[in-house]
Amino acid sequence: MKRVSASFLPPISLQPAGKIPIYRQLYDWFRQAILDGRLRPAQRVPSTRNLAAELKISRIPVLNAFEQLHAEGYFETFIGAGTCVARSIPDDAVRPTASKLRPGQQRKVQRSGPRRMSRLAAAFTRLPEQSWLNNLGAFRVSLPALDHFPIGIWSKLVARHSRKPARGIMAYHDAMGHPPLREAIAKYLGAARGVRCDPSQILITTGSQQGLQLSALVLLDPHDAVCMEEPGYHGARHAFLSAGARLIPVPVDQEGVDVATIMRRARNARAVYITPSHQYPMGMTMSATRRMLLLNWAVRSGAWIIEDDYDSEYRFASRPIASLQGQDTDARVIYIGTFSKVMFPALRLGYVVVPKDLLPAFAAVRDAADVFSSTLYQAVITDFIQEGHFARHIRRMRMLYMERRTALVKAIRAEMEDLLEVIGAEAGMHLVALLPAGTNDEAVARSAAKQGISAQPLSSCYMNPPPRGGLILGYGGSSEPQIQDAIRKLRLCISASM
Amino acid sequence: MKRVSASFLPPISLQPAGKIPIYRQLYDWFRQAILDGRLRPAQRVPSTRNLAAELKISRIPVLNAFEQLHAEGYFETFIGAGTCVARSIPDDAVRPTASKLRPGQQRKVQRSGPRRMSRLAAAFTRLPEQSWLNNLGAFRVSLPALDHFPIGIWSKLVARHSRKPARGIMAYHDAMGHPPLREAIAKYLGAARGVRCDPSQILITTGSQQGLQLSALVLLDPHDAVCMEEPGYHGARHAFLSAGARLIPVPVDQEGVDVATIMRRARNARAVYITPSHQYPMGMTMSATRRMLLLNWAVRSGAWIIEDDYDSEYRFASRPIASLQGQDTDARVIYIGTFSKVMFPALRLGYVVVPKDLLPAFAAVRDAADVFSSTLYQAVITDFIQEGHFARHIRRMRMLYMERRTALVKAIRAEMEDLLEVIGAEAGMHLVALLPAGTNDEAVARSAAKQGISAQPLSSCYMNPPPRGGLILGYGGSSEPQIQDAIRKLRLCISASM
Numbered sequence: 001m002k003r004v005s006a007s008f009l010p011p012i013s014l015q016p017a018g019k020i021p022i023y024r025q026l027y028d029w030f031r032q033a034i035l036d037g038r039l040r041p042a043q044r045v046p047s048t049r050n051l052a053a054e055l056k057i058s059r060i061p062v063l064n065a066f067e068q069l070h071a072e073g074y075f076e077t078f079i080g081a082g083t084c085v086a087r088s089i090p091d092d093a094v095r096p097t098a099s100k101l102r103p104g105q106q107r108k109v110q111r112s113g114p115r116r117m118s119r120l121a122a123a124f125t126r127l128p129e130q131s132w133l134n135n136l137g138a139f140r141v142s143l144p145a146l147d148h149f150p151i152g153i154w155s156k157l158v159a160r161h162s163r164k165p166a167r168g169i170m171a172y173h174d175a176m177g178h179p180p181l182r183e184a185i186a187k188y189l190g191a192a193r194g195v196r197c198d199p200s201q202i203l204i205t206t207g208s209q210q211g212l213q214l215s216a217l218v219l220l221d222p223h224d225a226v227c228m229e230e231p232g233y234h235g236a237r238h239a240f241l242s243a244g245a246r247l248i249p250v251p252v253d254q255e256g257v258d259v260a261t262i263m264r265r266a267r268n269a270r271a272v273y274i275t276p277s278h279q280y281p282m283g284m285t286m287s288a289t290r291r292m293l294l295l296n297w298a299v300r301s302g303a304w305i306i307e308d309d310y311d312s313e314y315r316f317a318s319r320p321i322a323s324l325q326g327q328d329t330d331a332r333v334i335y336i337g338t339f340s341k342v343m344f345p346a347l348r349l350g351y352v353v354v355p356k357d358l359l360p361a362f363a364a365v366r367d368a369a370d371v372f373s374s375t376l377y378q379a380v381i382t383d384f385i386q387e388g389h390f391a392r393h394i395r396r397m398r399m400l401y402m403e404r405r406t407a408l409v410k411a412i413r414a415e416m417e418d419l420l421e422v423i424g425a426e427a428g429m430h431l432v433a434l435l436p437a438g439t440n441d442e443a444v445a446r447s448a449a450k451q452g453i454s455a456q457p458l459s460s461c462y463m464n465p466p467p468r469g470g471l472i473l474g475y476g477g478s479s480e481p482q483i484q485d486a487i488r489k490l491r492l493c494i495s496a497s498m
Numbered sequence: 499m500k501r502v503s504a505s506f507l508p509p510i511s512l513q514p515a516g517k518i519p520i521y522r523q524l525y526d527w528f529r530q531a532i533l534d535g536r537l538r539p540a541q542r543v544p545s546t547r548n549l550a551a552e553l554k555i556s557r558i559p560v561l562n563a564f565e566q567l568h569a570e571g572y573f574e575t576f577i578g579a580g581t582c583v584a585r586s587i588p589d590d591a592v593r594p595t596a597s598k599l600r601p602g603q604q605r606k607v608q609r610s611g612p613r614r615m616s617r618l619a620a621a622f623t624r625l626p627e628q629s630w631l632n633n634l635g636a637f638r639v640s641l642p643a644l645d646h647f648p649i650g651i652w653s654k655l656v657a658r659h660s661r662k663p664a665r666g667i668m669a670y671h672d673a674m675g676h677p678p679l680r681e682a683i684a685k686y687l688g689a690a691r692g693v694r695c696d697p698s699q700i701l702i703t704t705g706s707q708q709g710l711q712l713s714a715l716v717l718l719d720p721h722d723a724v725c726m727e728e729p730g731y732h733g734a735r736h737a738f739l740s741a742g743a744r745l746i747p748v749p750v751d752q753e754g755v756d757v758a759t760i761m762r763r764a765r766n767a768r769a770v771y772i773t774p775s776h777q778y779p780m781g782m783t784m785s786a787t788r789r790m791l792l793l794n795w796a797v798r799s800g801a802w803i804i805e806d807d808y809d810s811e812y813r814f815a816s817r818p819i820a821s822l823q824g825q826d827t828d829a830r831v832i833y834i835g836t837f838s839k840v841m842f843p844a845l846r847l848g849y850v851v852v853p854k855d856l857l858p859a860f861a862a863v864r865d866a867a868d869v870f871s872s873t874l875y876q877a878v879i880t881d882f883i884q885e886g887h888f889a890r891h892i893r894r895m896r897m898l899y900m901e902r903r904t905a906l907v908k909a910i911r912a913e914m915e916d917l918l919e920v921i922g923a924e925a926g927m928h929l930v931a932l933l934p935a936g937t938n939d940e941a942v943a944r945s946a947a948k949q950g951i952s953a954q955p956l957s958s959c960y961m962n963p964p965p966r967g968g969l970i971l972g973y974g975g976s977s978e979p980q981i982q983d984a985i986r987k988l989r990l991c992i993s994a995s996m
Contacts, residue, residue, distance in 0.1 A: 370704045
């Protein structure tokens, strides 16, 4: 290491054999010296010729470094007066870190202002930490049977599209999504879910969570009231909180959300968030009467209904329940769906069926949020649907999940009928098992997490204190042996927590 | 088509050879009849036996349909009294559409409430319509040279990752991103951009727009003031407006944003948005003095600086300018970058370098926005970087864009030196060409769009009336022959608009 002290400069250290070129080392040295105040505004610097001579290096890197320092405004040159540190550099420069101050050096230390974040961010960071739930062990909610996904077919379709250097797959794309996918989804939803829409109403999102966020931004002003199911989906709560909404919890019973309570207590609500096909997490189906009452109320009051149809593909005992959207003759329902559960979560594709008069607003808000969704997977899933793989995969998974649900219920009955009470319709990819009254479900879930089990505490779905603790047990991604094993472990966790 | 009139029912039409199963046709008919009021609450329906006999069909589909109607709550059964339409169905059901009313039928028609959207959505839909700019013709801003992208290498890497049915590529993933990619980005930014960070500070986003949106949600409460460059990036304006912020335009000159104006007029601003390496759209570099003044002011006042380093990889005349983030000793800078320009836009990957104390807030807000970014491309670009393709691609594109810029400037000089004045540093993927004073740049751009040219009017970057019109000409995605041709066409559009 060369260490040369130019007559009037602090010592410059250069590493001639280093990975960093000499011009860059010089540039960095001068810049840092100016930033931390060792070189002061208007202070003269040596000529490139003299500096090169003193440092015993070629003049070329010195010239390059000085040129850059000029270009960035650290140096200025006056004809006849040579080069100096720009006089416009502020005298109090950037607050030096203590370690950079030489002993005895005194600098006016700036006081650092507050580090305020938004009220939203502050509220979010005060929420209970749940990262302990993020393992992918048995009972992980919403996790599909990834090892049964037709990865061979899928990767062939991926290869088909990624080989073509088509502008269509690489360039900017419509904020609403890939047109053939929008068509395929409209067709699928019409046939399978009774949704009434045309392809122009389909907005492709990066998943149902983005659908919720965009709906919140389009529909809600800060402090607007939104009715939420209690217990309900925490992801929806967070999306509405992001828009500054006020949440009103509305109890659910065997017929779904209690519409009478909405009509009585939330007359001015701007929106109602519901999961009518398969209430999350409790699993009941909203009754025909409640659906009609809610729609009528929404039409009269001017409220919006946000229908989250997150896993309605899977219903074992009866036929799939038609969507609420299909009953809506006043375009009050914003219908949200996702491919995370029927396909796989890391696909990051979902959709919103948007009432026609809201389309420009959804497109603009989506553009401001993240412009558009990655195109490759949109093109791939379009083929996957159109070539029949999608329908076949759903059929196979419906059988598999029915078996897994049966295995889970059987295992609970065999191992701990006294400890867990299974509720919810025979549908979807999870069930709720209620714990004996007084049991702390979070304590049970935390101790289960240590055993690699991802059982979500039911209390996390409540805004008010829950009447009774429980566990949300996802069975979609858990094989039968995994289920048997996990239930045995869970029994110990529950017994220990009582 | 069978058309049978059951004694006390409106006529039921069944299509025996249709694609829709008979049980489904029956279910649909009853459900619709209840919804539009042809069947009233408590009205008796025939027994399954009688209905099957009347319709001359097997009893099985009738049983299936009735079971579903029971399950969904449209029917109820009383022992001894048979099946009837559920009495809880509201009498005013859903407002029938006029076409469904039989002649002479009178129904209480509900008045439909207002269709209010948020103030944000209303404001966005009032913005001038710019979809005419969305063509991918010559001069499209931010469009890279897609035909020079190493698609062969890329698609091999895609295939490598999509063949493996790895849980890692399909399951839920960290809201912060794929850890190996976060490491690769931290390393790259340290070396190439002088950014000081460790991998834990990297948040992977779906592009710089999401980085802006998340920053806005974490840092800004509604009505908080944000300083924006004038002219500036409209995407940033929209992101901050989404969070309810108040925008304060601050003029830019040859040294970048006018920091003195910020200090004088926006003392209480919560954040400043800047593009210091290559001001968008004007192209100048922020001077060293301004950088230090801004950092000092931010430290004292407690404001945040949002540094958008959108295309700093491409600088032709001098070395890349180090980031402002690297000069920040008080963790005031949120640094935003994107792969849309160095790679391709439909990749939808970008990143934010987050001050450590804000990490929990960014993670929570990202989770509420759209959970996490699709994993496949994250894994692929990690390999692309680590195997050296990324650095090589940037080097090749830097040469290509320099040539294209030179060709564009030469074509302007040759064809219309009198009409267009080129400004901005020799960097990036676009330049600004000022029009003769008094020319309406939107009129020019609209007439150019009709010729398949995507020239963005400079006025669209201003919040206040612009002092002079101009065109933002992207040259990254335009080949030299395309440039020659488009400039010739542009000359005619300009002449016609004067």
